[in-house]
Amino acid sequence: MWWKGSGMTEPFDMVTIPAGHFVMGTAGEDRFANSTEGPAHEMVIERAFKVARFPVTERQWREFCGTGPDSLLPVEQVSWHDAADFALWLASRTGRAFRLLTEVEREYA
Numbered sequence: 001m002w003w004k005g006s007g008m009t010e011p012f013d014m015v016t017i018p019a020g021h022f023v024m025g026t027a028g029e030d031r032f033a034n035s036t037e038g039p040a041h042e043m044v045i046e047r048a049f050k051v052a053r054f055p056v057t058e059r060q061w062r063e064f065c066g067t068g069p070d071s072l073l074p075v076e077q078v079s080w081h082d083a084a085d086f087a088l089w090l091a092s093r094t095g096r097a098f099r100l101l102t103e104v105e106r107e108y109a
Helices: 058-065 080-094 103-108
Strands: 014-017 020-024 041-045 049-052
Touching: 020 103, 041 103, 058 080
Parallel strands: none
Antiparallel strands: 014 049, 020 041
16 A cells, blocks of 8 residues: 555555456447447457555545545545546655546446
8 A cells, every 4th residue: 555655644555457358338228328328349458557446535635635524435526627636646745646547447447
């Protein structure tokens, strides 16, 4: 766990998602799918990547922005821009590169 030495009080347990492939989207059989989710197509993940095992907590978010609840519940109602800023902040605190997952990586993970 890489948080040691970062000044953060809560750990980030990272897991490796292996390279591979999967079918993304729907072929139309899913009655709950909307029109933007098709057609189904194979996606290839060429390189393994890491992702946090658990969602960012309100406590971890508070360390980033200085305000908010101090709990272990997942942080919510965060904009994409704020989440990207959080990834940059993590990088500055740890000396490691962080970024948001792509849509394909999220679906695969």
